[in-house]
Amino acid sequence: METDYKIIFSRRKTLMLTAERDRSIVVTAPLGTSQEAIHQAIESRKLWLYEKTRHAQKNFLLPHPPGKEMVSGESAPYLGRYYRIEFTDSDDEIRFEQKFIVPRRLIDKTKAFQAWFIKKAGTKILPRVPVHAQRLDVIYKEAKLGKGKYRWGSCTPHDNVLINWRLIKAPLFVIDYVIVHELAHLIEPDHSALFWNIVRAQITKTDKAKAWLLKNGALLQQDF
Ligand SMILES: [Zn+2]
Numbered sequence: 001m002e003t004d005y006k007i008i009f010s011r012r013k014t015l016m017l018t019a020e021r022d023r024s025i026v027v028t029a030p031l032g033t034s035q036e037a038i039h040q041a042i043e044s045r046k047l048w049l050y051e052k053t054r055h056a057q058k059n060f061l062l063p064h065p066p067g068k069e070m071v072s073g074e075s076a077p078y079l080g081r082y083y084r085i086e087f088t089d090s091d092d093e094i095r096f097e098q099k100f101i102v103p104r105r106l107i108d109k110t111k112a113f114q115a116w117f118i119k120k121a122g123t124k125i126l127p128r129v130p131v132h133a134q135r136l137d138v139i140y141k142e143a144k145l146g147k148g149k150y151r152w153g154s155c156t157p158h159d160n161v162l163i164n165w166r167l168i169k170a171p172l173f174v175i176d177y178v179i180v181h182e183l184a185h186l187i188e189p190d191h192s193a194l195f196w197n198i199v200r201a202q203i204t205k206t207d208k209a210k211a212w213l214l215k216n217g218a219l220l221q222q223d224f
Pocket residue numbers: 181185191
């Protein structure tokens with residue numbers, strides 16, 4: 001590992017290393033410390049620096065700004081976390097391996113991402129509906145992905161359960177909350193005390209999930 005670092009000489013008596021959020025290393029050294037001594041200090045703490053900068057990197061993912069051209073190194077949300085986007089010349093489809101590997105040749109990358117999200121919503125969100133329905137002991141006709149921009153789910157008796165594909169960007173506890181919320185309406189149509197009792201009995205993080213949705217509504221509405 002080649003380590004880039006910035007040196008600040010100060011009046012302090014000992015040498016100090018800090019990892020900044022942008023992954024750079026700052027060495028604060030007593031006045032007159034030799035380059036050799038600084039180099040040795042860094043060498044001896046390489047593992048620590050590696051861990052620190054790796055950790056910093058996790059917190060330093062720049063989300064792709066909607067409406068702008070996608071750039072390698074930006075990040076995209078998936079199941080409540082952001083993952084780095086990297087471009088490749090060798091694939092035809094978006095792949096996910098703890099990062100998004102996006103073919104450079106895809107002309108409309110936003111559209112390709114949306115298709116990937118919808119596909120994932122089908123395999124990650126929809127199979128959770130029958131699991132929760134069984135726990136709540138309710139019967140529904142069919143579970144489908146909803147497409148609206150402002151509605152995360154809907155459900156009426158003897159009807160289909162619609163869960164918005166956009167929730168694939170949200171953490172699983174939020175997805176489960178929306179599913180249980182909609183299914184609970186098959187027992188209690190109103191947002192009554194009974195309704196919330198039913199939901200809270202299934203989803204202990206109900207309040208946290210509601211807060212997440214309030215805070216991240218805009219993120220879910222973005223087409224990307
Ligand atoms: Zn409701």
